């Protein structure tokens with residue numbers, strides 16, 4: 670039987686509707702408007718596209734939003750000063766520095782300069798530590814992993830006691846999603862394995878998974894025979910494998926492929942995310958959710 674397709678596009682739209690109502694309510698009752706700044710350095714086309722999407726969504730939800738574009742040759746010192754300016758701006762509740770940064774800038778130094786209370790990306794070591802500790806310590810969850818958990822929960826997939834196998838150990842997806850799924854509580858409490866480029870037999874681990882989360886950045890890495898029949902497959906890979914003409918706009922657009930061979934996998938899995946339209950739309954939505962939470966915390970709203 671073909672798998673249920675988990676639509677990130679639909680679930681993200683649902684969450685955005687919920688957030689829109691929440692934003693209108695805190696504006697009306699408390700006069701609070703969530704503020705988000707996205708800082709973009711240089712002209713990397715993928716980064717421009719991500720940041721444009723984030724700003725468009727922020728505006729749709731009724732945020733105060735600032736797109737701060739800076740030239741490729743901005744110095745590290747100037748960028749640190751800019752981050753400090755937004756740390757001290759009470760109308761801003763979320764600061765996002767779009768990655769990657771140019772080579773002459775120390776990424777770690779910049780991410781560490783963001784006020785942890787405004788770190789809606791959840792990249793600051795303080796927030797990474799809070800996530801690891803769990804038990805309600807975390808103010809924010811990192812956006813892509815939080816989106817993955819929402820997809821699983823809202824699709825009615827049981828996580829408690831489930832075997833979760835995560836392919837990839839990045840700081841943005843692999844490590845934090847493994848951490849989230851092993852915490853006690855709703856949408857987690859799983860038995861988690863992380864596999865990576867040093868793992869001896871990837872296939873045998875993947876075959877054990879009730880929930881397989883793939884964030885390797887290798888197009889088509891996971892073969893259909895690695896998938897346990899009836900399992901849930903979350904494909905985080907967004908690999909640009911070429912270009913095609915868009916029927917809507919007539920412009921050239923990237924062809925995106927996931928880390929999983931989707932057409933074959935959907936005949937074996939019980940539920941699966943497509944690429945595009947799976948995890949992707951959730952990332953921006955969770956960024957908005959974090960910014961609303963940050964605004965509420967700053968204003969002492971429960």
Ligand code: GUN
Pocket residue numbers: 765766767768769790812813841
């Ligand atoms: N570049 C690619 N993904 C991300 C993300 O989630 N946050 C930031 N700040 N930069 C990125």
